[in-house]
Amino acid sequence: xxxxxxxxxxxxVESLTGLxxxxxxxxxxxxxxxxxxxxxxxxxTGIAHIPEDRNKTGLNNKFTIxxxxxxxxxxxxxxSKWICLKNSLIKEYAEGLIxxxxxxxxxxxxxxESLSGGNAQKVIVAREVDLNSELIIASQPTxxxxxxxxxxxxxxxxxxxxxxxxxxxxxxxxxxxxxxxDRIAVMYEGKIMxxxxxxxxxxxxxxxxxxxxxxxxxx
Amino acid sequence: xxxxxxxxxxxSIIISFLLxxxxxxxxxxNPLETFSQLFQGAFVGNFNLGCTLEKFVPLVxxxxxxxxxxxxxxxxxxxxxxxxxxxxxxxWVGFSVVGVSSPVHIFxxxxxxxxxxxxxxxxxxILKAYFKVNxxxxxxxxxxxxxxxxxxxxxxxxxxxxxxxxxxxxxxxAKLFRILKPSRANIGLFIAIAVIIFIYWxxxxxxxxxxxxxxxxNPNFSDYIGIDSKKTMVxxxxxxxxxxxxxxxxxxxGIYGCFLDNFSIGIAFDGMLAALIxxxxxxxxxxxxxxLAVLKSGSLGMERFTGVPKSLIDAIIxxxxxxxxxxGLFLFKKQRKLRA
Numbered sequence: 001x002x003x004x005x006x007x008x009x010x011x012x013v014e015s016l017t018g019l020x021x022x023x024x025x026x027x028x029x030x031x032x033x034x035x036x037x038x039x040x041x042x043x044x045t046g047i048a049h050i051p052e053d054r055n056k057t058g059l060n061n062k063f064t065i066x067x068x069x070x071x072x073x074x075x076x077x078x079x080s081k082w083i084c085l086k087n088s089l090i091k092e093y094a095e096g097l098i099x100x101x102x103x104x105x106x107x108x109x110x111x112x113e114s115l116s117g118g119n120a121q122k123v124i125v126a127r128e129v130d131l132n133s134e135l136i137i138a139s140q141p142t143x144x145x146x147x148x149x150x151x152x153x154x155x156x157x158x159x160x161x162x163x164x165x166x167x168x169x170x171x172x173x174x175x176x177x178x179x180x181x182d183r184i185a186v187m188y189e190g191k192i193m194x195x196x197x198x199x200x201x202x203x204x205x206x207x208x209x210x211x212x213x214x215x216x217x218x219x
Numbered sequence: 220x221x222x223x224x225x226x227x228x229x230x231s232i233i234i235s236f237l238l239x240x241x242x243x244x245x246x247x248x249n250p251l252e253t254f255s256q257l258f259q260g261a262f263v264g265n266f267n268l269g270c271t272l273e274k275f276v277p278l279v280x281x282x283x284x285x286x287x288x289x290x291x292x293x294x295x296x297x298x299x300x301x302x303x304x305x306x307x308x309x310x311w312v313g314f315s316v317v318g319v320s321s322p323v324h325i326f327x328x329x330x331x332x333x334x335x336x337x338x339x340x341x342x343x344x345i346l347k348a349y350f351k352v353n354x355x356x357x358x359x360x361x362x363x364x365x366x367x368x369x370x371x372x373x374x375x376x377x378x379x380x381x382x383x384x385x386x387x388x389x390x391x392x393a394k395l396f397r398i399l400k401p402s403r404a405n406i407g408l409f410i411a412i413a414v415i416i417f418i419y420w421x422x423x424x425x426x427x428x429x430x431x432x433x434x435x436x437n438p439n440f441s442d443y444i445g446i447d448s449k450k451t452m453v454x455x456x457x458x459x460x461x462x463x464x465x466x467x468x469x470x471x472x473g474i475y476g477c478f479l480d481n482f483s484i485g486i487a488f489d490g491m492l493a494a495l496i497x498x499x500x501x502x503x504x505x506x507x508x509x510x511l512a513v514l515k516s517g518s519l520g521m522e523r524f525t526g527v528p529k530s531l532i533d534a535i536i537x538x539x540x541x542x543x544x545x546x547g548l549f550l551f552k553k554q555r556k557l558r559a
Contacts, residue, residue, distance in 0.1 A: 019443060040445030051443060060437040067429070071444045074429055083425040 001170040002177045002206055003187035009170045010052055012187070013139050016168075017049045018042040029135070043072070048133040050124055052140045052170075054117075058124040061113035065105055066094040068112050069127050101126035102152060118149030125153055129160055136160060139170040154180060174203055188212050224498060231542035232510065239535040243527060253525050257532070260520020261513040267520060269402020273474060275512035276411045277302075277483075280466035281490025282508055283418060284459045286499045288340075290422060291455030292435040293347055295340060297358030298463040298487035300365030304339050305332035305464025306471045307369045310478035311377060313389025313471065324392040329410075329468050336464020337457040339365065344456030348449040354456075366481070373480050384480035395473035405473030414462065419501045431455050463487065496543045511536065 003009050014020035016027060018039035026035045034042050043049075051057040059068055070090050073079050079090050094108040103122045105115060112120055121141065128136060138157060142150040157167055157180060171177050177184055178201060185195045186209035193209040208214065240250035261271045281298045288295035309328040316327060343357035370384070379387035395405040422428035430451050434441045438448035466486070471478055493511055497503035518532035 017443075038445070038447070039442060040447075043445050049443070056437075057439050057443045060433055060440040062436045063433065067433075071433075071440075074426055080426050083427050085424055085426060085429065087424065 001168065001185050001187060002174065002210060003170075003172065004210055005172050007187045008190035009187050010139070011190075013049070013052070013137055013170055016042075016137060017047065017051075046134040048072075048128040048131050048136045050128050050136065050138040050141050052143070054121055054124055059112050059120060062111055064109045065098070065103070065112050065115070065123060066090060066108040068123055069094045069097050069108070072127060072131055097126045097130060101129075101156070116146065117144045118146040118152075121145050122149055122152065125156055129156055132163070133165065135166045135168065137168045137170070140172065141169070142171075142173065142176060174206055177201075177206070178203070186210050224500060224503065228496070228503065228507070228543060231539055234542055235535050235539040238538055239531065242534070243531065246527070246531075248525060248527050253521060253527050256524045257514070257517040257521040259517075260523075261517030265399045266402045267516065269399035269404035270516040270519070271509075271512050272399065272404040272408055273402060274515050275509055276407050276473075277466045277470055277486045278490050278493055278512055279505055279508040280411050280414065280462055280469070281487040282494040282497065282504045283415060283490075283501070284462035284466070284487075285491045285494040286497075286501060286504060287418060287422075287462060288456055288459035289494070289499045290431050290435045291452045292438075293344065293354050293452060293456050293459075295343075295358055295456060295459045295463075296355055296491065297340060297343060297361045297365075298459070298466075298490060299483065299485065300358070300362040301336035301339050301460045301463030302467035302470075302483060302487050303365045303369045304467070305336040306467030306482070307372055307377070307386070307478045308332045308335040308464065309393075309468035310386045310389055310471045313393035314387045314477070316393075317390060319392060321392040324390065325395065325472065328389075328393050328472055329465060332464040332468035333461035334464075336460040336462070336467070338460070340456045340460025340463070341453055344453040347456075348452040369478070370480055373478055377478070379477065385475075386478040388477045389472065393472055394476060395469065397473075403474045405469075407469035407473040410465070410469065414465065415501065415505060418462075422501070466490075492540065496540060 001009055001012070011020060015022050018034075018037055018041065022035050026033050028034075029045055029047065032045070034045060034047075037045075055061060060071070070079060070093065073093070074085065074090070079086055079093065091108065097103070098105060098108065101122050103126065104119050112123060115123065121144075125141065136157075141157070142153050145153065154176070157169065161167055169177065169180060178198075181201075182198050183195060184198065184201050184206065186193045186206060188210060189212070193212070194214070196205060196209075236254070240254065243250040243253050260267055262268055281302065284298045284301070285295055309332040312328040312331050313324070316324060319327070339361070343352070343354050343361060346352035346357055347354040373384050373386055377386045379385050395407050397403065397405050398408070422432060430441070430446045431454070433444070433446055434448045434451040435455070438452075441448045441451070470482065470486075475482060489511065490508070493507045494504060497507040514532050514536055518529045521527055521532070522529045
């Protein structure tokens with residue numbers, strides 16, 4: 001989903017993930033409507049979400065890295081039994097995740113607000129990608145992130161694609177869209193202006209659509 | 220960070236005693252003798268130690284109630300109201316229910332007190348979570364309402380008709396066993412300790428605690444991750460109210476043996492103070508509460524033996540509060556320096 005910021009992408013993603021109520025229309029996922037379900041129910045249907053705002057939404061800044069990483073799984077076995085948290089298993093899980101996703105931190109018990117932007121984003125990516133969901137919605141996943149982490153995150157999203165999951169990438173970065181996407185839809189003023197396949201997409205084509213024009217037809 | 224907190228509080232205690240000692244000397248009394256009488260008044264002898272414990276129990280429970288609501292970022296200034304309603308609920312079960320064994324009777328009294336406290340706290344909780352109504356306003360106003368409700372109840376329908384505004388005395392099976400006679404200290408102390416341990420476990424070792432803390436620190440994140448932040452906020456408030464109700468029940472069942480009109484001279488506000496000084500750190504709350512209880516109960520003995528007025532202790536407590544909260548000022552200045 002390409003588009004200049006502020007053309008409705010954020011609102012669309014929020015309604016897809018149960019964070020915004022829907023007045024009209026429907027969303028069908030795997031044959032069932034997920035319209036106006038709670039965010040928890042939507043996650044349970046197999047959708048993971050990397051939100052646009054990592055500080056307000058994606059992370060709990062005063063929580064530790066460990067507490068942030070376990071945020072999707074703390075309810076489930078083996079990380080909790082009845083209401084008791086199994087702290088040693090949670091610790092193992094978190095440590096494994098930091099290694100796997102190359103998160104640079106001095107430990108898992110430091111608050112996440114002390115991490116750099118890139119590392120903080122990697123915490124979110126690690127947490128959501130490790131769920132192995134069928135659909136990941138990634139909203140501006142490399143915004144405000146250092147170059148090394150940008151590469152890492154794009155690699156990770158590609159891996160996810162190769163494993164057979166679907167990635168809905170929402171980005172204002174054309175280079176990112178062009179390098180990662182198979183199919184590109186462009187949003188402008190709340191409408192989808194066109195859907196272009198990767199082979200037909202050029203910066204010019206997309207740029208035109210993003211500013212409200214029409215795509216140039218190939219002869 | 221935590222170790223620093225303990226050290227800072229200790230330093231605040233020492234400094235406030237030093238300043239207090241200087242004032243005592245200026246007033247013409249011997250500071251060492253005065254403090255010695257203070258500590259003796261708090262610890263030496265069953266009656267004195269018992270007095271300290273009597274004051275410690277409601278203080279530590281109301282402080283805990285405030286801390287639990289703070290965990291979901293709600294300022295429950297209404298613990299006093301929950302205390303009163305819990306107290307009268309416990310008194311009612313205490314004198315109305317007959318023919319049950321002691322453990323059952325005590326359990327029923329405490330149960331109703333906690334349920335009533337929880338329901339009372341739920342109202343400002345719901346108002347804040349769903350309608351963004353400022354909880355400080357609602358809870359403070361609710362205090363007055365609660366106290367007046369109990370005043371009415373104890374003067375008319377639940378009156379003991381004894382000429383004093385109190386309910387009939389509760390049955391012996393509902394009374395909490397006294398320890399350290401002739402003081403009024405009772406096994407409510409052990410109930411309080413058990414509750415502190417339980418709440419600590421709940422907040423840091425359970426999924427429920429994870430949800431409560433998550434909502435308190437970042438409700439947006441919590442909604443995104445699938446925790447209903449509004450329901451959780453109300454739940455946290457209800458837990459806080461339940462603990463407040465328990466505090467009231469223990470006062471009735473352990474100390475007075477009936478519900479006495481206006482029995483609390485701001486117990487819950489002292490508890491809130493203790494919680495704020497302890498920075499809502501559950502491990503520090505018993506320490507700060509014990510310190511305040513020691514000062515308050517020791518001051519009686521101190522005044523009796525040395526003539527130093529009790530109000531001097533209030534001044535020392537005030538100095539301690541200023542010092543303990545001034546640390547925030549130093550941190551603020553440090554952050555400004557770092558930024559510059």
